[in-house]
Amino acid sequence: MNRWITQLRKGLLEYLTLNILNQKETYGYEIIQLLNTFESMDVTESTVYPILARLNKDGFAQVRKSSSPDGPPRRYYSLTPKGKARVAQMNQYWDLLNQTIQQIRSKT
Amino acid sequence: MNELTAIESRINQYLDAVREQISGLSPDEVDNIIDDLREHIDTALLAHGEQPTPENVEAVLAEMDAPASFAPDLDETTEVVPKVSRTAILGAVILPLGILMAIVTLMPVSSATFSAVDGVTSSNVPESIWWRWPLQVTILLLGIISPFATTILGFVSISQIRASKGKLIGKPLALIDALFYPILVFDGLLIAFLFVMIAAIPDGYLALTEGVTMLSYMLVIIINVIIGVIAWHKIR
Numbered sequence: 599m600n601r602w603i604t605q606l607r608k609g610l611l612e613y614l615t616l617n618i619l620n621q622k623e624t625y626g627y628e629i630i631q632l633l634n635t636f637e638s639m640d641v642t643e644s645t646v647y648p649i650l651a652r653l654n655k656d657g658f659a660q661v662r663k664s665s666s667p668d669g670p671p672r673r674y675y676s677l678t679p680k681g682k683a684r685v686a687q688m689n690q691y692w693d694l695l696n697q698t699i700q701q702i703r704s705k706t
Numbered sequence: 707m708n709e710l711t712a713i714e715s716r717i718n719q720y721l722d723a724v725r726e727q728i729s730g731l732s733p734d735e736v737d738n739i740i741d742d743l744r745e746h747i748d749t750a751l752l753a754h755g756e757q758p759t760p761e762n763v764e765a766v767l768a769e770m771d772a773p774a775s776f777a778p779d780l781d782e783t784t785e786v787v788p789k790v791s792r793t794a795i796l797g798a799v800i801l802p803l804g805i806l807m808a809i810v811t812l813m814p815v816s817s818a819t820f821s822a823v824d825g826v827t828s829s830n831v832p833e834s835i836w837w838r839w840p841l842q843v844t845i846l847l848l849g850i851i852s853p854f855a856t857t858i859l860g861f862v863s864i865s866q867i868r869a870s871k872g873k874l875i876g877k878p879l880a881l882i883d884a885l886f887y888p889i890l891v892f893d894g895l896l897i898a899f900l901f902v903m904i905a906a907i908p909d910g911y912l913a914l915t916e917g918v919t920m921l922s923y924m925l926v927i928i929i930n931v932i933i934g935v936i937a938w939h940k941i942r
Contacts, residue, residue, distance in 0.1 A: 626742040627749045643746050644771035648778060651731070651738035661738070670748035673741055 611641060612649050613688050616677070619659055620685045623676040626650055650675055658684050713763050717747055723773035731778060739776070746770070790876040791867050797859030797883030800852050804887065807849020810842055853887035860884025864941050877941055885937055892933075893926050900925070 611633075618629055630646050633639045653659035658681035662674045677685065721740055728736050747766055754762040860883025867874045900922035907915050 625745065627746050630746075642771045642775070643743060644775035647739045647742040647746075648728070648731075648735070648776065650742060651735040654738055655732055655735050669752055670745055673738075673745055 607639065607641075608645065611645055612653070613692065614639070615646065615649050615653070616658065616681065616685045616688065619653075619675055619677045620682065623662070623674045625672045625674050629675075653681065657681075709760060712760055713758050716760065716763050716767070717744070720747075720767050720770075720773065724776045727773050727776040728778060788872055788875045791863040791874045791880060793859050793863035793866055794876040794880040794883055797856045797863060798879055800848075800859070801856045801883060801886055802852075803845070803848045804852035804856070807845050807852065810845045811849075853890075856883050857887050860886075868941065878938075881934075881937055881941060885934065889930055889933060893930065896926055896929070897922065 614633065615629060618624065618632060624632075626643070626647055629650070630641055630643060633641045633646070650659065654661055654675070657678055659675045660678050662676065664672050664674055666672045721743060724743060725736060725740055728739055731739075747763075747770070750766040750769070751758045751762055754765060860880050863874075863880035864877065864884060867877055867880060900918075904915055904918050904922070907918065
C-alpha cells in the first residue's frame with residue numbers, strides 16, 4: 599500500500615465517521631463493517647475506535663449503552679449538536695475542496 | 707469453568723496490551739477504546755459460534771490488529787492547542803522592572819537626605835530605612851538588565867512564534883516586549899530634540915511655544931503608532 603494512500607485515508611476517516619454518525623446512531627463494529635464495504639476503504643479497529651473515543655472526548659459524539667437482542671451489549675454513538683455543526687462545516691469545506699481539485703485538474 | 711476463565715484471561719491479556727499502548731491518551735479515551743474493543747471481540751466471537759472457545763478467541767484475536775497498532779501518532783491524532791509563548795510572558799514580567807528601577811532610584815531616600823538634616827550617620831540609619839538599600843541595589847541591577855532582556859526576549863519570542871506554525875501564540879505581547887524600550891529611547895531622543903527646538907523660540911511667544919509643545923507630543927504619539935502598525939504588519 600502506498601504511503602500517501604494510507605495518509606489520505608487516515609485524514610478522511612474522521613470525516614467519514616462523522617458523516618456516518620450524522621445519518622444514524624450506530625456502534626463501532628458496524629462502522630467498521632460499513633466502511634469496509636467500500637473497496638477504497640480498508641479500516642480496522644485500531645483506526646476507528648481511537649477516532650470514536652476522540653470524538654467523544656471532544657464533545658462531537660456521545661455514547662449510549664444498550665443491550666442487543668442478537669449480540670453483546672452495544673455502545674451506540676450519536677452526534678451531539680456540536681458534532682452536527684462540525685459535520686456541516688466539514689461538508690461545506692469538502693465541497694469547496696472538491697471544487698478546487700476539479701478546477702485544478704481541468705486546467706492541467 | 708476453567709475454559710471460560712482461560713478465554714477471559716486471554717481477552718484481558720490482549721486488552722491490557724492495547725491499554726498499555728494507548729496509556730498516553732486521556733482515561734476516558736482509553737476506557738472508550740477498551741470498551742469498544744471488548745464489544746468488537748464479543749461480536750466477532752458470536753460470528754464464530756454460539757459458545758466461545760479458546761480456539762475461536764485465538765482466531766478472532768489473530769484477525770484483529772496487533773496491540774502495537776493502537777499506539778497513537780500524537781502528531782496526527784491530537785488537535786494542537788496553541789500556547790502563549792513563555793518567552794513572551796517572561797519578557798512581559800521583566801519589562802516593568804526597568805520602570806520600577808526608574809521610580810525607585812528617583813525616590814528621595816538616601817543617607818544624605820537624613821545625615822545633614824537629622825544627624826543620621828551610616829552607623830545609626832533608622833531601622834525602617836536600612837532595608838531600602840539592598841532593595842534598591844537589587845532593583846537597580848534588575849532594572850539595568852530589564853530593557854535589554856525584555857527586548858531580546860521579545861525578538862526571540864517573535865521568531866519562535868513564527869516558526870511554531872500555530873503551536874505558539876502571543877505575537878502582540880512579544881511585539882510589546884520587543885519594541886517597548888527601543889521606542890522609549892527613541893521617544894526620549896525625539897522629545898529632547900523637540901525641546902531644544904522649543905527652547906530656541908524667543909521669550910514672549912507663549913502661544914507658539916505651547917502650540918509647538920502640543921504638536922511635539924502629538925508627533926511622538928503618531929510616530930509611535932506608525933512604528934507599532936508597521937512592526938505588526940511585518941510580523942503577521
